[in-house]
Amino acid sequence: MRSYIYAPGPTPVPPHVTLKMSEPILNHRSPEYVRLFEEVTEHLKYVFQTAHDVLTFTASGTGAMEAAVANLLSPGDRAVVIRAGKFGGRWAELCAAYGVEAVPIDVEWGHAVDPSVVADVLSRESGIKAVFATHSETSTGVLHDIETLGRVVSGRDVLFVVDAISGLGANDLRPDDWHVDVVVSGSQKGLMLPPGLAFASVGPRAWAASDRATSPRYYLSFKRAKEALKKGLNPYTPAITLIMGLAEALRQIKAEGLANVFARHARLAEATRAGVRAIGLELFATRPSNVLTSVTLPAGIDGNQLLKHLKARYGIIMGGGLDHLKGKIVRIAHLGYADEFHAVVGISALEMGLAYLGYQFKVGVGVAAVQRVLTFERSNV
Secondary structure (H helix, E strand, C coil): CCCEEECCCCCCCCHHHHHHHCCCCCCCCCHHHHHHHHHHHHHHHHHHCCCCEEEEEECCHHHHHHHHHHHHCCCCCEEEEEECCHHHHHHHHHHHHCCCEEEEEECCCCCCCCHHHHHHHHHHCCCEEEEEEECEECCCCEECCHHHHHHHHCCCCCEEEEECCCCCCCCCCCCCCCCCCEEEEECCCCCCCCCCEEEEEECHHHHHHHHHCCCCCCCCCHHHHHHHHCCCCCCCCCCHHHHHHHHHHHHHHHHHCHHHHHHHHHHHHHHHHHHHHHHCCEECCCCECCCEEEEECCCCCCHHHHHHHHHHHHCEEEEECCHHHCCCEEEEECCCCCCHHHHHHHHHHHHHHHHHCCCCCCCCHHHHHHHHHHHHHHHCC
16 A cells, blocks of 8 residues: 655655665765765755754754754753743753753643743843744644744844754744754755754854853764864764755755745645635644644544554554644644645545544535635646
8 A cells, every 4th residue: 555644754755865865875985975965065055044054963853952952051051941842842851961951931732932921031030041942843733933033032142042853944944034043953854855864054153152062962063063064074974875865855945946845835734724624623733834734633533543544544644643632633744745636635535534433524625625725826826
């Protein structure tokens, strides 16, 4: 049975990217690799929308998150952590691992943080060295207002660090314009690769903080990565095949154009949400991200049972709720290598799964709503 991936990571990998990764491996100290990695680094700057350094690590996205904490802060420092979902909470766990005191701002899951609350905390709390935020919270489908948060943090002697592991390439993010000092991301989301690469864009204030920080770091050292980057290399043996695939994926993004990539994600998100509403379901996120659509399931429908049926019967792999949301929501990604029929098939599968579990609605209304959005959008392109 063919699989259709609607989970928000790992996302589908384009066939030509997979083929590129099957080519004979390069020597990671060869001139050929240097040329390839220099191209990759320049194209990463394009996707990150920054003129500053973008470092590449062989790790998952969490590795880049840990690198940010380790390179920017010292034991005993204090940092504000916005916890509005499972992955926002990960910032607090990483701070604890490095002896950094986390000052949490807890936000109800499904909601975006109020920037005025962050401003109040920064005015009230002393000795804050950094604010850790999440761009697109994958566990809830919420998009946080990074631009406004950047204005709140700017003008203070406080670093602003953003997890864009799922949001990069799907929602606009302009670190140089929005006062973001470090943006971290990973390969298995909007960049259309398997897991295994992590990235960090590092601005000037972050480099100055890195020189002062005393937390231990070796493999995830920003400084070591930057020194190697000057030579077009990685400090240690990289995931060469993933770098080869990344070069191909970034060429595809550059050819489509970042503005068009954002517009495609927005169009698929709008169509998917139209389908969800037509079925009679509610969106879980109050400020939805273009990465995924989180759907509140009706009473009597077990999300775990729904996901199992979709996978076993149709090969459809969607995301479920995490932690206390397990069984209560379903998360439908439209991220990375996704097109209009991706949205049509996803809502069609959701309809069939809900009908199988006894949910009463007019079968086909969701698919029709998706098609109306996509047909209107296409006719106006």
